[in-house]
Amino acid sequence: MTDQKKPQQEFFSDKKPVTEWPQFKLTGPLADILIENRRIVKSGVLGQLPADVPIEKVVEDYHNFLDKQVEEVELNDQLDDAIVLKPMEVEIRKLAANALKDYINAYLRSHLLYSEEWVQYDKHQLQILGSDHAKEVEWEEFTEEELARNAEKEKQKGKGTKKDVTPKYERKLKRFIAKKKYEPAKYYGFSHLLRLICNFHTLVVTAEYEEGAQQIILPGVQQFVDYITKNWPKFHEKSTNGSGP
Incomplete structure (x- = not known):
């Protein structure tokens, strides 16, 4: 009897299907959102800024949810591990979500935007900060x-x-x-957050992070991914916001 190899499961990055993806994988509706967003942007259609639900609001919602875990046991079934979280665990998960927001603010234009979105980003940054912001x-x-x-x-x-x-x-x-800083997490939305999650492991590994910080952030990000996988309709509407930031 010959051994049959188990077929590789296919996951999607923000660019094309891949058979291997380190640490974080988007499946089901999240993968669909990412693929559809790329198709629409590449067709020349860009969403308006700010997004209906900016990334900062998604992180804030997650923070509020975690805070309730300490007080309300009945919400536990929304978490991946279905346990009552200790305050320290809550803070670690918040730290991971904050890291995602920080990476959006630091690397959105250089690592995550498609070329079709660069002009929109630059114009919006100028609109928010003003033409003299670089001198201040x-x-x-x-x-x-x-x-x-x-x-x-x-x-x-x-x-x-x-x-x-x-x-x-x-x-x-x-x-x-x-003195003035442009913070994309205040303006860009769910689809750009998904792009970051797909690339986050690589960004963290290549960044000059302390090993201890990586050990805290990476597992916490997976908990965040589990949360938005279950609650994505709160942050994105496929039918009306497929091209949104």
């Missing part, structure tokens, strides 16, 4: 911890093996921070 900055010195961490990273790359003889006063580098 304030300067901040790197902390000693950040300087030490950066030096260690350079050393690991083979660039900082020699003794650093730079005078201390020259090591106090500064960075500028814009």
Whole structure:
């Protein structure tokens, strides 16, 4: 009797079907939403900004739901593990959801938008911040911890093996921070959140995150995915918002 190989299950990223996807998989209606959104955007139809339910609101709804878990046992069947959550577990799951929002704010344009959406993003950013926002900055010195961490990273790359003889006063580098910040999570919606989830594991792995932070964030993201999989109609309407941000 010959062994029969189990057929690979097919999942979808935001670009095309794939047979392997690290950590996070979208199935059922979420995969359909992602595929349909890509088709519509590629046809030249873009949703209006802000979305009916921005990503920030989705995260806020999840936070509120988690808070209720501590108080209301009857809501437990909506969670994947059907247990009463401890306060620390609630905070960890909130941290993971916040990480998704932070990544949207930091990487939406560079990693998640289709080329057809770049002009809309730039125009909306200009509309929100104004034309002079880049000139309004304030300067901040790197902390000693950040300087030490950066030096260690350079050393690991083979660039900082020699003794650093730079005078201390020259090591106090500064960075500028814009006073006004464009936060896409306030304006973009569910379909863009799904794009991030598909790519989030790769983003976290390639980002310079502490290993401990990865261990906290990644499992927490899966809990968030489970929640929106069960509650997606609250955040997206296929028939009327298929092209929405």
